[in-house]
Amino acid sequence: MEAITSYITDLGAAVVLPFIIFVFAMVLGQKAGDALRAGLLIGIGFVGINLVIGLLSNAVGPAAQAMAENFGIDLTVVDVGWPASAAIAFGTQVGALAIPVGLAVNVIMLAIGLTRTLDIDLWNYWHIAFSGALVAVVTDSLALGVAAAAIHMVILLAMADWSQPLIEDYYGFDNISLPHGTSAPYVLFAIPLNGLFERIPGLRDWKADPDTIQQRFGVLGESTVLGAVLGIVIGLLGYGFDDPRGDSIAILGLAINLAAAMYLLPKMVAILMEALIPISEGAQEMVRRRFPGRSVYIGLDSAIAIGSPAVIAVSLLLVPITLALAVIIPGNRVLPLVDLATIPFIVCMTVPIFKGNLIRSLIGGTIAMAATLLIATAMAPMVTDVAASVGFEAATEAAQISSLVDGGNPLSGLIVWLGRMEWVGIAILAVVAIAFAYLIKTRVTSKREFADATAETN
Template identity: 55%
Template sequence: MNVIDYLLDLGASVVLPVFIFLIGLILRVKPGQAFRAGLTVGIGFVGINLVINLLVESLGPAAKDMVKQWGLDLNIIDVGWPATSAIAFGSAVGALAIPIGLLVNLGMLLLGLTRTLNIDMWNLWHIAFTGALVTIMTDNFVLGVITAIVHAMLLLVLGDLSAKHISNYYGYQNITFPHGTSAPYYLIALPLEKLFNRIPGFRDWKADPETIQKRLGIFGESTVLGLILGILIGLLAGWETKEVLNLGVKTAAVMLLLPRMVSLLMEGLIPISEAAEQFVRKRFPGRELYIGMDSALAVGHPAAIAASLIMVPIVLAMAVIVPGNQVLPFGDLATIPFIVCMMVPIFRGNVIRTVIGATISLAFGLLLATYIAPLFTTAAKNAGFNMPEGAAAVSSLVDGAVPTTAIFIFGAKLGYAGIIGIGVLTLVAAYIMSRRHFRTEQKGEAAEG
């Protein structure tokens, strides 16, 4: 546990390059090239975090002032994902999250039930979160651990499912995002896309960044769009002209800088991805291996950022409108890109569809975050979290409003049968996918022969 705590304290920007370097050596990449790849990934990750922090620090005060401006008075505070991850890792299940994630991944790879090699260790806090909530709800630590195991399996299956969409839209070959926040919304986007395609007129609306830029000219460019959306948010916050313009320029900067930081990170991942493809092709002809990464690689897409900025006032409005909601969105308003980034490939960058999909998802998500607030608050107190002044309870959008949280919370109400049942369904889905991949590989080999 001391080793795990030490690794967590070092942070992703330090340990991730080490993992990349070691994986590179295992995949027979030259030591110098593996070292350079790892260092480049680390630098890219630092750059991404700097830009995301700029977005958080810019939108955070604006969101706070929007709450005051609109007179919102809700008694459950959204404490944001940094606090949520600390609470999750501070739980009894959280202490086992990384070993669970590694062992589940290794086991499913050896059994051929996944093609995803997840190196995103820090985001295993998502499985710790659901495990901690189930432990508190059932007063059963073993059931909480089983929940974390099943959650880890489910995320790997989602990583396999979404890999082709990630490759086709974002252009990231052999990269996937088994991310606890982002991946579940991929499943919501799939049926919504089919529904949208059945609506006459609406199905023909094109609202991807490229189409928007063609129609609006300079006003459709990602940086100018970021400027406009930032100014609108500043005006809704009731800020003065100077502050409004500053926010506009900062959001424009995020629109420009985040994709470039992602490109830098991908520059480091490319040699590792290519080596992984060659390694697997040589030993397992026709088989693919996906490298599981943080969905931060996807949040910088113009469609994801534009949809997220539009969602900020929408989420605050829904907090008042949705009957039964008691959560005041705040800490996670700036991390909405992580919620929408896996919807974007399914909607092919259509900003309107992404906003509608996110609105539907978060309308239900607010109710879920309200429902789990007592469990969340108990977990926070157990982890020694200091409650915000004036807050009766705490919750979050990440992961309090995520669909998988609902699946495991309501599944746990059936005890072992519910969680194990989810696990069996997950393994069945993994097996079916593996058989489909196997048949596809055989056809490919037959065609080559």
Template identity: 65%
Template sequence: METVTQFITDLGPAVVLPVLIFVFAVILGLRPGRAFRAGVLIGIGFVGIGLVITLLLEQLGPAAEGLAERFEVQLNVIDVGWPSTAAIAFGSQVGAFIIPLGLAVNIALLGIGLTRTLNIDLWNYWHMAFIGAIVAIVTESLLWGFVAAAIHMVILLALADWSAPWIQRYYNFPNVSLPHGTSAPYVFLAIPLNYLFDRIPVVRDWKLDPDTIQRRFGVFGESIILGLVLGIVLGVLGGLSLNAVLQLGISLAAVMLLLPRMVAILMEGLAPVAEAAREFVQRRFPGRNLYIGLDSAIAVGAPAVIATALLMVPITLVIAVVLPGNQVLPFGDLATMPFIVCMMVPIFRGNIFRSVVAGAIAIAGGLYIATAISPVFTQAANNVNFQAPGDATQLSSLVDGANPVTGLFFGVAQAPAVGLPLLGAAALLFAWWVSRRQPGEPAVAGSKPRPGEPERAREPQEERI
């Protein structure tokens, strides 16, 4: 089973997703030729997204390292980044069985009507494996680890369904949801914060979305110029050479332009499949809707997401330095900030100010979680013979180590016989509540735009997906 799981994850989304989409589309009734073309287009889109995200990570890495050195950060828990965290998760005993377990839970919930999402994002099942591995270590029980992983799947599917109206409206992703282990949990934070922002005088009228910025500043407000400026500023703050500063600026401007284009290719392939899925479900299950669960990588290209993420890099380092009791040095995941904020941005209607405030709150709380779980995280790494970077002896991460759901499972694992059954019941109740809502229905009072405000903050025409 471990060999099969590893084979699937090693293939990556660019190979696995086209195959899954082709099979899925044929089952839905799409002609094989159209299904094959859709799968290939989606694979091409993911290749493009991967290339641009790799460019972002490679270019931001030196600036983040320079920022950490200039802040003279002296923290003893190292953020090893999401690739290492994923390797640790898939290398665990829970990780060996996580794909069949996750699919079984998903299909069961679809069958009884507790979710609308079919999560085909198999390589990101590692988030559930990570939760399971952490709980298994804390409880000293592999069984509790599998239970925790299954409960985590229920929570992610419910969050994907709950947030789908915002995701679909803002990004223009019809019949798509994002059951992503890093991104989805922050919906819990964004919804009440947005409700609060809408009721604070003056602040509720601040519009700092890319469209408003461009209208006020013309060409200097375009997303590519915003990326250029933020890249230069980050390079200067990181102490890079003049050449490196200019290269970072142009690279981030390129990311701002290219990511939406790559997502557009992916969505071109997904559109006929999504339509076929809608018609299939409506014929056989009148009144129900089916969402295709994808990687939140398809959402990180929006200008408001990238702008928020770039602003969060220095803010995260400042928070890490001044936060009492924090022991985690943010490093490996500094460049993955877009994944942390990409599902909050639509709820804030593209407002960069609100997104940055929410991101800062998420990071502040997350660093305490990452510090608390670092001994267990380090043990999980040792269990799979993970080689720590440099002389690091204590490990953690921002992507899942600092995630609020990780903190929740870590807490209930202290008394698993009581905590995990209660959490499982609460997760099923939450999924039932979400499933009873009509698709597109506002999740909370106050989440609708105010009179005269568009439903979503649209990007400039050339950037719109």
């Protein structure tokens, strides 16, 4: 038995996942040729991501190290971003089980009326796989990891139900909810914060225009330009400029490599996504047949909310703010890079709570980013371990890796922190998660159903 496990581990996720995906696709009724293609694509995506993580940490690692020595700015944890985090998550044992387990939890919760959301956005089950994989690593127990992932799903569904009325009113999505692992947890802190803002007279009416900000700072949203500029800044701080020939070669090289990594990493994940489409469609068909009509909220990717001008404007302004926070905040060691492009996901569900007010959203976003950086720092050793366990060896001894999404996510952080206490922590989590789901059902969802019914009879 041990020989088999060690053989599978040595094969690595890039080899094992194609077999798993092939079997899943066949079970869901795909043709053998399509199933084979899907399997190979997922392996290819893995290889691609590994190459780019290597590029990223090899380019940035030494400069970050030098920056730490020159200025005492210790930002040696490289933010490899959500593309790498998602791949790492799906590459683990928990990751292989995340989709069936997550779907089962969802179907059971729907059946017993504990949620109204049917989460058909299977790709984003990577969030529960990620926290589950970290728990599995820190406890050295697959069962605990899977339990953590299942509990994570319960909490996300409850959060989606809770925020659904706000999201529907603000974005105009009919019967759609967003059980998204990155975006939903920040709702929990935005609601009390907005309550506080309501009491501060100046903040109540201070406004800014999102379209102007998008025009003026739009370039910060372009990963390529942002990567190159960051590369030059980090290069200057790391290598200095006392030897113009040598230093300019190093700095410009870093700039183009960083721009390349920020552009290529998402492209590699697109390959993984493409591989998952047949599986995702098959599973969607299966569950949708069981819950037809308008009786459920359809759970989608919060990416659909990202285009809102207020979300883009706040996210653009948060790019320089996050970089400044990374330097200023004591204890932070994460160098924000790839996930600077993912900030919209962190703010997109809080903006409706702040009623689209830019100033409030920006203050809320700043607090959220500060917390995210510290959590990502704390999670870095574990993320680095899990990454190595799926064959992403690029993290050298000098540099660790982490990500703002979900390495810095408050809910993922909480789950991992409680998960360290093994069964006691998982039991506490389970009780809290179910109580929370029940509370949302009785206080929010049931009232909502009543409101819908009266609206229809009028």
